[in-house]
Amino acid sequence: MRGIVVYRVLAISLVFIILAATSYFLLTRTAGQNELIVHTAVPQFTFVNQDSVAFGSDNMSGKITVVDFIFTRCKGPCPLMAENMRVVYDNFYGNDKVQIVSISVDPDYDSLEVLKQYAIDKGVTDDRWNFLRADMESVVDVCENGFKLAAEDLPGAHSTKFVLVDELLNIRGYYSGVEIASVEQLIDDIKVLSKE
Numbered sequence: 001m002r003g004i005v006v007y008r009v010l011a012i013s014l015v016f017i018i019l020a021a022t023s024y025f026l027l028t029r030t031a032g033q034n035e036l037i038v039h040t041a042v043p044q045f046t047f048v049n050q051d052s053v054a055f056g057s058d059n060m061s062g063k064i065t066v067v068d069f070i071f072t073r074c075k076g077p078c079p080l081m082a083e084n085m086r087v088v089y090d091n092f093y094g095n096d097k098v099q100i101v102s103i104s105v106d107p108d109y110d111s112l113e114v115l116k117q118y119a120i121d122k123g124v125t126d127d128r129w130n131f132l133r134a135d136m137e138s139v140v141d142v143c144e145n146g147f148k149l150a151a152e153d154l155p156g157a158h159s160t161k162f163v164l165v166d167e168l169l170n171i172r173g174y175y176s177g178v179e180i181a182s183v184e185q186l187i188d189d190i191k192v193l194s195k196e
Contacts (some may be wrong), residue, residue: 001145036189037165039171043146047103047132047139055101055130057169059109064098064193065165066186068177072107077160079178082122089137097167098190100129104133105141107133107188131191147171162186166193 057157061186068090070078085100089157093163104110110118115131122129134142143149148171149159164173172187 007009009068021151036166036172036192038166039173040164042171043142043185044170045134045138045142045146047134048112050112050119052112055132059130060101060165061164061169062167064167064190065101066099066190067101067103067147067163067165068161069105069139069149069159070102070145072110072114073106077178081160081162084180084183085129086179087180087183088120088162089124089185092128092190096128096192098128101132102129103132103134103139105136105139105143107136107139137160152158152161164189164193166196 009061030166042057042060046054046058049055066085068081068085070081072078084100085102089100104115110133112133115133119129119131143159147163149163160177160179161182162175163171164175166172172193173186175186
């Protein structure tokens, strides 16, 4: 009889320990989700946007920026990436502190005129979404060394990541550009950054 009581007490204690540990894990994990770490700083660069205006890291300073690497004739992930980036663009309509930068990984085809038409086709109506062009060597350098993304076999094998950059030009997060749940997390994280 005494053994049964001890067994029940131990079983109940074990259940409480497991519940306490689970609660602690969930609470600390939730609290940490709003903390965006600093990955690395974005280096200085200057490319040209769809309006034939120089645009680079200096234009990102003081703003929250989402960066991706695309090419206009991409039939793979780019259409979905553009659709998801449009969700970000629309979520911050009228907010001049949040901008988007899409860098072409196919400068041989993506002339400034092509990028301008692409911006129009995507419904860009203001200067909060810039499409940039530079020579391939510069694009590869900023992609690999600046944003820490793979840049082999461009344009076809470009990254599908969206990169979140804060007002001080620090990379604060990487998000899948093809998964809506990741894009929703990006939107939440932009809101967190805007309160820092």
